[in-house]
Amino acid sequence: MSTPGRTSEKRDDRVLVVSVPIAFMQRGGRKQIVVPPGTANWQPRANRCDNSLINALAKAHLWRRLIETGRYTSAAELSRTEGINESYLCRVLRLTLLAPDIVEAILDGRQPRTLELQSLLKPLPADWRAQRKRLGFT
Numbered sequence: 001m002s003t004p005g006r007t008s009e010k011r012d013d014r015v016l017v018v019s020v021p022i023a024f025m026q027r028g029g030r031k032q033i034v035v036p037p038g039t040a041n042w043q044p045r046a047n048r049c050d051n052s053l054i055n056a057l058a059k060a061h062l063w064r065r066l067i068e069t070g071r072y073t074s075a076a077e078l079s080r081t082e083g084i085n086e087s088y089l090c091r092v093l094r095l096t097l098l099a100p101d102i103v104e105a106i107l108d109g110r111q112p113r114t115l116e117l118q119s120l121l122k123p124l125p126a127d128w129r130a131q132r133k134r135l136g137f138t
Helices: 051-068 076-080 086-097 101-106 117-121 126-135
Strands: 008-010 016-018 023-027 030-034
Touching: 051 076, 051 086, 051 101, 051 117, 076 086, 086 117, 101 126
Parallel strands: none
Antiparallel strands: 008 016, 023 030
16 A cells, blocks of 8 residues: 555556545536645646537527528428427527627636536526626626
């Protein structure tokens, strides 16, 4: 067994045991690494791109363009073609009404860590200032 303060110990010529003193905590539905006291704080990279948010934004703008250009006459027709629930399609389409700075922050990975797709798919205010407040961008 390794002693505190040592990161590795040689057992014999073939085995090297590495011990890393860390703990994991649940915070906001995500696991976070907690380092022991007296060590340098570890920080994850500043930006965290969330692919589910980015994909939903991309789908919303694609679907909006398909309807606006007349390729599909309604959300119902588009949902049948895409093979998805019309209600879901309409909730995703609402993402095209997000404030431009919120969209930019999501694409850059600068959104609040607590922001999840479920929050974006709920009805949001049309006022961009109210959107920022509700989604934690203030």
